[in-house]
Amino acid sequence: xxxxxxxxxxxxxxxxxxxxxxxxxxxxxxxxxxxxxxxxxxxxxxxxxxxxxxxxxxxxxxxxxxxxxxxxxxxxxxxxxxxxxxxxxxxxxxxxxxxxxxxxxxxxxxxxxxxxxxxxxxxxxxxxxxxxxxxxxxxxxxxxxxxxxxxxxxxxxxxxxxxxxxxxxxxxxxxxxxxxxxxxxxxxxxxxxxxxxxxxxxxxxxxxxxxxxxxxxxxxxxxxxxxxxxxxxxxxxxxxxxxxxxxxxxxxxxxxxxxxxxxxxxxxxxxxxxx
Amino acid sequence: xxxxxxxxxxxxxxxxxxxxxxxxxxxxxxxxxxxxxxxxxxxxxxxxxxxxxxxxxxxxxxxxxxxxxxxxxxxxxxxxxxxxxxxxxxxxxxxxxxxxxxxxxxxxxxxxxxxxxxxxxxxxxxxxxxxxxxxxxxxxxxxxxxxxxxxxxxxxxxxxxxxxxxxxxxxxxxxxxxxxxxxxxxxxxxxxxxxxxxxxxxxxxxxxxxxxxxxxxxxxxxxxxxxxxxxxxxxxxxxxxxxxxxxxxxxxxxxxxxxxxxxxxxxxxxxxxxxxxxxxxxxxxxxxxxxxxxxxxxxxxxxxxxxxxxxxxxxxx
Numbered sequence: 390x391x392x393x394x395x396x397x398x399x400x401x402x403x404x405x406x407x408x409x410x411x412x413x414x415x416x417x418x419x420x421x422x423x424x425x426x427x428x429x430x431x432x433x434x435x436x437x438x439x440x441x442x443x444x445x446x447x448x449x450x451x452x453x454x455x456x457x458x459x460x461x462x463x464x465x466x467x468x469x470x471x472x473x474x475x476x477x478x479x480x481x482x483x484x485x486x487x488x489x490x491x492x493x494x495x496x497x498x499x500x501x502x503x504x505x506x507x508x509x510x511x512x513x514x515x516x517x518x519x520x521x522x523x524x525x526x527x528x529x530x531x532x533x534x535x536x537x538x539x540x541x542x543x544x545x546x547x548x549x550x551x552x553x554x555x556x557x558x559x560x561x562x563x564x565x566x567x568x569x570x571x572x573x574x575x576x577x578x579x580x581x582x583x584x585x586x587x588x589x590x591x592x593x594x595x596x597x598x599x600x601x602x603x604x605x606x607x608x609x610x611x612x613x614x615x616x617x618x619x620x621x622x623x624x625x626x627x628x629x630x631x632x633x634x635x636x637x638x639x640x641x642x643x644x645x646x647x648x649x650x651x652x653x654x655x656x657x658x659x660x661x662x663x664x
Numbered sequence: 665x666x667x668x669x670x671x672x673x674x675x676x677x678x679x680x681x682x683x684x685x686x687x688x689x690x691x692x693x694x695x696x697x698x699x700x701x702x703x704x705x706x707x708x709x710x711x712x713x714x715x716x717x718x719x720x721x722x723x724x725x726x727x728x729x730x731x732x733x734x735x736x737x738x739x740x741x742x743x744x745x746x747x748x749x750x751x752x753x754x755x756x757x758x759x760x761x762x763x764x765x766x767x768x769x770x771x772x773x774x775x776x777x778x779x780x781x782x783x784x785x786x787x788x789x790x791x792x793x794x795x796x797x798x799x800x801x802x803x804x805x806x807x808x809x810x811x812x813x814x815x816x817x818x819x820x821x822x823x824x825x826x827x828x829x830x831x832x833x834x835x836x837x838x839x840x841x842x843x844x845x846x847x848x849x850x851x852x853x854x855x856x857x858x859x860x861x862x863x864x865x866x867x868x869x870x871x872x873x874x875x876x877x878x879x880x881x882x883x884x885x886x887x888x889x890x891x892x893x894x895x896x897x898x899x900x901x902x903x904x905x906x907x908x909x910x911x912x913x914x915x916x917x918x919x920x921x922x923x924x925x926x927x928x929x930x931x932x933x934x935x936x937x938x939x940x941x942x943x944x945x946x947x948x949x950x951x952x953x954x955x956x957x958x959x960x961x962x963x964x965x966x967x968x969x970x971x972x973x974x975x976x977x978x979x980x981x
Binding site for chain 1 (some may be wrong): 702706721780784793795803805812823944945950954960968
């Protein structure tokens with residue numbers, strides 16, 4: 390018994406040390422965001438400066454168009470999430486429940502594209518966007534993200550678990566396949582839709598390479614690109630940059646805490662764990 | 665399988681429902697057909713899929729046999745891009761850097777996240793707090809992560825060398841050293857992705873029935889025996905899956921490198937996608953970059969095929 394207590398204590402110590410390692414950089418971001426510029430470079434590092442400089446947060450929008458970046462990120466992420474929920478649920482329903490010729494090969498092709506690295510599509514997509522004058526517009530970020538093989542796959546896996554008796558009942562009541570999709574499957578799949586929505590939102594919000602390739606103008610930039618471009622532009626004002634960084638991850642952390650339970654469920658039900 | 669039969673059954677029923685019930689209107693009849701709805705519901709997907717996935721994949725393949733800077737006319741060069749790549753010292757360097765990055769970050773990340781997953785699957789206190797803490801970096805954007813880690817690695821006022829100093833180690837100038845920059849990038853990358861792998865392991869562990877552990881308890885198995893003879897083998901499909909997707913992900917690493925070191929110093933942290941990005945979007949060597957993209961695709965393809973092959977050959981628990 391005593392051995393178990395030691396084991397449990399040492400396990401907790403290791404887990405706690407790990408957890409601190411995970412959290413410390415965030416604490417450091419927050420503490421730096423509340424310092425004066427001169428206090429940033431003090432050695433040995435201090436957790437807090439003389440006086441908490443809350444006004445750094447007020448200066449964010451003086452130093453760079455934070456509001457614009459934030460709005461651009463929000464607009465693009467929300468558009469992509471809504472579009473992917475619609476297109477993925479429709480395709481997921483088709484591949485899970487409708488019978489038609491070539492369904493399996495078509496689904497196979499769809500899933501196969503998941504293994505193509507994004508960089509392969511990126512070069513032709515850039516050329517396409519350029520020929521339609523969509524470089525430096527938000528279309529170049531939104532259009533390629535409207536449909537998703539991953540989303541289709543995830544929702545199909547979920548739809549396969551819905552009992553067919555519900556579907557049959559709806560059909561006897563006179564539902565068309567669309568009716569079954571809209572009135573039976575969509576209301577039943579809120580957890581799966583929420584999971585996908587959170588995944589897609591985070592992915593889009595944090596996306597860096599695509600905005601880097603497509604966007605040049607300050608007023609079109611998303612938050613990650615804007616923050617990166619601000620760093621080192623003129624001698625970096627670290628506290629203000631850190632304040633901007635904190636503000637940029639707050640929405641994601643809020644969503645994560647709201648949707649925490651969906652994550653494990655989502656991974657389990659989608660077969661993401663590889664079984 | 666079961667689902668197939670179920671679907672076949674419903675489709676027959678539906679046809680019986682549709683015709684004798686007296687709806688003679690063809691539009692109505694059509695709207696009862698699965699195939700019609702499949703076409704309608706798939707339409708947006710097919711358009712998007714063709715325009716931004718399938719056609720680009722083919723176009724990229726064709727581009728890889730050309731030389732094109734988007735200004736002068738496209739020139740067919742056959743396999744020259746590929747043979748040039750094999751002789752391009754920079755490409756060889758970034759290729760091995762990619763292997764270095766993947767070869768260290770994937771195994772280390774897997775081992776740590778496996779133990780984390782197993783530890784946090786137990787009924788221990790503060791489980792929710794630990795899970796949230798380890799997942800925090802996954803949620804955060806790479807830009808935010810890069811900003812703070814540049815600070816941590818700073819030789820003069822950084823946290824890491826401060827802590828090393830406390831235990832009497834004189835830390836290097838991490839991000840500007842050709843030796844230490846890559847390990848530094850790898851550490852950050854492991855730190856960032858740990859939580860995601862942990863989550864997949866947690867999901868995998870939930871799939872292991874308690875009855876195995878109960879049976880082992882009856883047989884008087886010790887904790888480490890249960891881990892070695894039940895958890896590890898039954899979790900192996902998950903472990904393998906995590907390994908495969910981690911390798912695929914690490915071949916495509918870009919943000920981490922670009923934001924922390926810009927590939928430097930002296931290309932010591934430059935990876936394939938970084939070199940690809942420079943060729944495509946800085947120098948507009950579209951053909952050359954496409955060839956690189958296809959080499960990357962080929963590597964990912966092989967790893968994916970190994971997984972398929974393994975699933976067929978070894979079977980799963």
